[in-house]
Amino acid sequence: MKRNVRFFNEFYVLDQLFSDDGRCAAVVAHELATGQPHVFRAKAVLYATGGSGRMFKVTSNAPTLTGDGQAILYRRGIPMQDMEFFQFHPTGVYRMGILLSEAVRGEGGILLNAEGERFMERYAPTVKDLAPRDMVSRAIYQEIKEGRGVGPNRDAVWLDVRHLPREVIEEKLPDVTEFARIYLGVEPTRELVPIQPTAHYAMGGIPTDADGRVVVGPEATPVPGLYAAGECACVSVHGANRLGTNSLLDIVVFGRRGGRHLAAFCRDADLPPLPERPEGFVRDLLDGMLRRERGANAADIRAELQGSMFDLAFVVRTEEGLRKMQEILGGLRERYAEVVVQDKGTRYNTELMEAVELGFLLDNAEPLVAAALARTESRGAHWRDDFPHRDDVNWLKHSLAYRQPDGSVRLEYKPVKLGIYEPAERKY
Numbered sequence: 001m002k003r004n005v006r007f008f009n010e011f012y013v014l015d016q017l018f019s020d021d022g023r024c025a026a027v028v029a030h031e032l033a034t035g036q037p038h039v040f041r042a043k044a045v046l047y048a049t050g051g052s053g054r055m056f057k058v059t060s061n062a063p064t065l066t067g068d069g070q071a072i073l074y075r076r077g078i079p080m081q082d083m084e085f086f087q088f089h090p091t092g093v094y095r096m097g098i099l100l101s102e103a104v105r106g107e108g109g110i111l112l113n114a115e116g117e118r119f120m121e122r123y124a125p126t127v128k129d130l131a132p133r134d135m136v137s138r139a140i141y142q143e144i145k146e147g148r149g150v151g152p153n154r155d156a157v158w159l160d161v162r163h164l165p166r167e168v169i170e171e172k173l174p175d176v177t178e179f180a181r182i183y184l185g186v187e188p189t190r191e192l193v194p195i196q197p198t199a200h201y202a203m204g205g206i207p208t209d210a211d212g213r214v215v216v217g218p219e220a221t222p223v224p225g226l227y228a229a230g231e232c233a234c235v236s237v238h239g240a241n242r243l244g245t246n247s248l249l250d251i252v253v254f255g256r257r258g259g260r261h262l263a264a265f266c267r268d269a270d271l272p273p274l275p276e277r278p279e280g281f282v283r284d285l286l287d288g289m290l291r292r293e294r295g296a297n298a299a300d301i302r303a304e305l306q307g308s309m310f311d312l313a314f315v316v317r318t319e320e321g322l323r324k325m326q327e328i329l330g331g332l333r334e335r336y337a338e339v340v341v342q343d344k345g346t347r348y349n350t351e352l353m354e355a356v357e358l359g360f361l362l363d364n365a366e367p368l369v370a371a372a373l374a375r376t377e378s379r380g381a382h383w384r385d386d387f388p389h390r391d392d393v394n395w396l397k398h399s400l401a402y403r404q405p406d407g408s409v410r411l412e413y414k415p416v417k418l419g420i421y422e423p424a425e426r427k428y
Helices: 068-075 133-145 166-172 174-184 247-268 280-291 298-312 319-336 350-374
Strands: 011-018 024-031 037-041 045-047 086-093 110-112 157-160 193-202 213-216 221-228 397-403 409-415
Touching: 011 037, 011 068, 011 280, 011 350, 024 045, 024 221, 024 280, 045 068, 045 247, 068 221, 068 350, 068 397, 086 133, 086 174, 110 133, 133 157, 133 193, 166 174, 174 193, 221 247, 280 350, 298 319, 298 350, 319 350, 350 397, 350 409
Parallel strands: 045 221
Antiparallel strands: 011 024, 024 037, 086 193, 110 157, 157 193, 213 221, 397 409
C-alpha cells in the first residue's frame, strides 16, 4: 500500500512467456471473475508461489499449494532441482495433516505406540522425541508397519501431553489444544492425540542463485529477467533436509535479495517482444476442458494421485514402490488429457481452476518420483529402504529434472558447492 502496488486478486497465472532470445517477456493469467486471459508484459517476473504438498494425501500445506510456479516453468523448459527432497513432518493431525509443531515435544510431549511404549528411545536413545523430523517420521512409519499403530486403521501413533502442567498446555501449546479439540474431539489434557507424518516442505524446486535469479543447467546460467523466492525456489540453503524455522530464509532473505536484483535489472533492461498469439496455450488448455462433454473426472484423478504418492513416495521409498508410482503417473497423465468439467461457465469457474491445478500437481509429482528413483542412496529427507546409507562418492550432487517434449523426465546433475563444513554422518 505504501508503494501504491496494484494487486490483481483472483487472477491465476497459468503460463510464462519468453522472447526468442530467451528473455522473460510476460505471464499469462486467467481472470476468475470474467474467464478471460490477460497478458502481463514484464521486463522481469519473480515467482513466489509456494510449495506443492497437495500432491500427497496428508499434508500441512494449504489447498492452494499445488506447485503452480514450478509446473509453469517446468513446462517451459526450466529444470526442477532436487525434487526428491521433500520433508515430512512427524506430527500432523491424524488424517488432516494440520501441523503440530516441535514446540509440543520441546515442552515435554512424547510419542507412544499402541503398546504405550515411548518408542523413540529405541530409535534415538540420546535425543529421543527431539530427534530430527525425518528420523521421527521414519520411526512412526516403522511402528505402524510392524503393527504397533493406533486408530481405526492402525495408521497413527499417540502424542501424549497429559503429564504436562495444564498451564503449559493451554498457554505455550495453544495450537495443540485447539486443533485437538476442534478437529479430533479430543481433550489433550486428559486424552492421547492421534498423529501421523504429514507432507510439509519441498526443499527442491525452481533452481536459483543467491540473488533469486532462476538458473539452468550444470553451469547455473541465469535466465534473463526470471526470478523465484520462497518454497517454490531451490537456492539451495536447505540441502537435503531443512531445519525448523529456516524456511524464513527462503522468503525473507532471498525474497529481498531477489527483489533488489530484479529492480536493478529492470532499470537497464528493455521490454522484450512477445511471441505470436501469446495467450494461445492458456486458451487452448481451458477451452479443451470446457468443450469436452465426456471424459475423466478431475477429483478421481486427484484422489488417486494423492493416495498413491502417500503410499509409494512418502516417508519411506523403494525401487519397487517408485517404479509402480511411475506406472500410475503414466495412467493418470493419460486420463488427465481427457479430463472434463461439469461447470461450463466462464465466470468464477473454480472447478475449471481445480482441474488446471491437478495438472500442476502431476507436473510436480513426475520429476519427484523420477529423481527419487534415480538416487540410489538415503540422504536427508529422501529415504530409500533398499539403499539406507548415504553415498557421497556417487551422490553428493544436485539433481536437475527436465520435462521432455513427450512428457517424460530427463535427469542431469550439477555439483554441490561445499563450504567450510564437510558432510558427516549424523549420530544420535
